[in-house]
Amino acid sequence: DADVTQTPRNRITKTGKRIMLECSQTKGHDRMYWYRQDPGLGLRLIYYSFDVKDINKGEISDGYSVSRQAQAKFSLSLESAIPNQTALYFCATSRGTGGRVVAGELFFGEGSRLTVL
Amino acid sequence: AQSVTQLDSHVSVSEGTPVLLRCNYSSSYSPSLFWYVQHPNKGLQLLLKYTSAATLVKGINGFEAEFKKSETSFHLTKPSAHMSDAAEYFCVVSARGDYKLSFGAGTTVTVRA
Numbered sequence: 001d002a003d004v005t006q007t008p009r010n011r012i013t014k015t016g017k018r019i020m021l022e023c024s025q026t027k028g029h030d031r032m033y034w035y036r037q038d039p040g041l042g043l044r045l046i047y048y049s050f051d052v053k054d055i056n057k058g059e060i061s062d063g064y065s066v067s068r069q070a071q072a073k074f075s076l077s078l079e080s081a082i083p084n085q086t087a088l089y090f091c092a093t094s095r096g097t098g099g100r101v102v103a104g105e106l107f108f109g110e111g112s113r114l115t116v117l
Numbered sequence: 118a119q120s121v122t123q124l125d126s127h128v129s130v131s132e133g134t135p136v137l138l139r140c141n142y143s144s145s146y147s148p149s150l151f152w153y154v155q156h157p158n159k160g161l162q163l164l165l166k167y168t169s170a171a172t173l174v175k176g177i178n179g180f181e182a183e184f185k186k187s188e189t190s191f192h193l194t195k196p197s198a199h200m201s202d203a204a205e206y207f208c209v210v211s212a213r214g215d216y217k218l219s220f221g222a223g224t225t226v227t228v229r230a
Binding site: 041048050092111 | 122221
């Protein structure tokens with residue numbers, strides 16, 4: 001089984017609909033992230049969470065919200081989906097030791113492809 | 118501020134020939150640099166990382182990269198391409214110890230039989 005699991009893997013929805021993408025992990029990591037991948041733009045950070053009570057906006061958080069339900073679960077919501085949110089979304093986790101992040105060592109899920117019509 | 122530029126959006130090589138993927142970085146602080154690989158319909162996987170030790174870094178599957186501060190480069194190489202190397206490759210930079218990663222736009226590698 002995958003260490004970082006995303007559901008759904010594919011979703012087609014209509015403009016204005018609410019969508020939730022879910023992520024669960026068995027790696028025991030405290031830190032979780034949501035990224036968006038668009039062709040030619042690489043990955044961009046939407047939100048990140050260093051523990052259940054710590055949630056922070058990334059570089060492109062407008063139109064998105066998140067919930068950290070438990071150490072192992074981190075969900076991303078689009079309250080009212082729009083076509084330019086069509087993208088491939090990745091959840092990732094990382095270790096953190098005390099105050100120091102083991103920077104760059106992210107562990108990714110297989111992605112959730114979202115299409116907004 | 119930090120950023121990376123991957124100089125080639127697409128690289129095509131024949132099986133058994135060398136692979137070179139070019140990456141230049143910009144960072145206000147001492148950088149950590151990484152290469153990630155993404156195979157079709159899969160998540161990203163860490164290939165290798167530079168975090169201030171040896172400037173020549175060896176990774177998985179025969180890949181290596183050299184950190185050149187004077188050229189602000191971190192190019193990825195492999196002596197002999199295999200069909201399984203066909204994937205998208207991302208160069209990534211962060212300020213050392215920082216969680217904030219800046220991804221390049223990616224380089225798609227095609228391997229011809």
